Amino acid sequence: MIKAAIMGYGNLGKGVEKALVKAEDMELVGVFTRRDPAGVKVDSGAKAFHADDLENMKDDIDVLIICGGSATDLPEMTPKYAAMYNVIDSFDTHANIPVHFKNVDEAAKKAGKIGIISCGWDPGMFSLNRLYAHSVLPGGKDYTFWGKGVSQGHSDAIRRIEGVADARQYTVPVPEALEAVRKGENPELTTRQKHTRLCYVVAKEGADKDKITEEIVNMPNYFADYDTTVNFITAEEMAANHSGLPHGGSVIYSGSTGDGTNKHVIEYSLKLDSNPEFTGSVLVAYARAAVRMNKAGDSGAKTVFDVAPALLSPLSGEEIRAHML
């Protein structure tokens, strides 16, 4: 049995826990938190520990799955714990991946451990599909569409506006853009032409709804470059219709062979009822691979690109060749 532990117990940590419970070859040693562990109720009944306990549990944990935020948690945590454990994270601040990779690589190599970074579905499964497609059909073009799905970052941004009690933001691909890309037309698309943003907002009593709408649609980085629709709903409607965290999207690659006359379109798409539970499931499969790579003598920072697919499955080589090849 692979002994896995979770660092951080928010939506993602709970998704990882659910995936670990289903993994027959893995067990959950415990959940680690920077809060008081006495106040953390772990769904599966596993023990809650304080993060400081990680200093003294090196023999008890084969892989630590770090479920923190990319802005401040992971840049500090992943290199720190890669110096002690095989680790994996879902770091997704694209511009900072080279620095994060370097920091994790140095710590992990020194400790003789594996650190897989930027794992999940984007970055993660979507990245794999971009790489496979570019490698097989060089010179083509990849498009990534997200949604329809809840963006937690955009929902949080709306919640910070004065007069907003609650909010949920859906990212929605523009159907005409999707269609053109699927046909292999290789269109040039602006940000606005690819996605729209659909917001459901519960306003506080007496709040100025027009002012809230103006603040949302003009918010730089988050909404200003998109066509945004704002719908005001009641707290009851929010609870009844928008409590889930669905997401998904497509990576579509359009390439050609020979002199370019034969065109090929490759599409990978996800429709997910729960973004954190699916992301957690990806992390658990790659946590298994991290332990196996380390046992085979490898160390340093890795991404999904470096992991042979067979390492993700609990089944043997014979079994996967017989049933999936």
Add this chain to the structure above:
Amino acid sequence: MIKAAIMGYGNLGKGVEKALVKAEDMELVGVFTRRDPAGVKVDSGAKAFHADDLENMKDDIDVLIICGGSATDLPEMTPKYAAMYNVIDSFDTHANIPVHFKNVDEAAKKAGKIGIISCGWDPGMFSLNRLYAHSVLPGGKDYTFWGKGVSQGHSDAIRRIEGVADARQYTVPVPEALEAVRKGENPELTTRQKHTRLCYVVAKEGADKDKITEEIVNMPNYFADYDTTVNFITAEEMAANHSGLPHGGSVIYSGSTGDGTNKHVIEYSLKLDSNPEFTGSVLVAYARAAVRMNKAGDSGAKTVFDVAPALLSPLSGEEIRAHML
């Protein structure tokens, strides 16, 4: 530059050649044939050799891409050449993969070479998607649909019927079945419920068309288990509308997380103008990986499951992390 050679120069060998011409880090040493090489005109201008010359060119070739049939060519050729070269094939007789793997493994290990078998899109890219999905969401169900596309085996089977001058058979997924699977309904589907078969036939003058139709639709293994439509057309219509070898299909996986309430659907689909050119492109990317794995000290039989995705790309780790992660 990676020095690649092609064994066998039919549709697939020509597809491999086109992909090699586009690969900036690879060069085509030559095409090897069991025919008289003087009679083989190689499209790119590369040299044609007799297959027997492979006995004496071990220093000139880094990887041999074997483009033969799965019935009789590959079971003999791939182990034979794995004893001399890094090799790759597209062996697709599913029931015989364990034996083929074993034979190639023994020869390749003894020679210190890599032999990648069963590469292309199914087996190949489709297999990868089955494995990734099963590994991330254990306990779900995978469905594979082929088409709309030309099945060369089925077209050949029709051509062997008395009175048939030419034929083209398209495999077509049943839209209702596809729809149910995409919705995550996990239906139980018979062979007949998944695909239909659409045939275009040029009859010889005076041939009995009703008899041809009867022979097609009742042909065991090929057509008897399917709803089959037979259309008689002229040789001119055949040349104008059915000269290509398009194909494609989808792998759709339906799984869940937690207690099963959150469902997730993963779909990978291909729309290919040319089946042999796309398959050839996959073989070339994996030929690159075979050489790299061998240089790193690895040997023996491999499948797409054993190859880390980064090995397929001519780009560096830094480049793929920057542009595709």
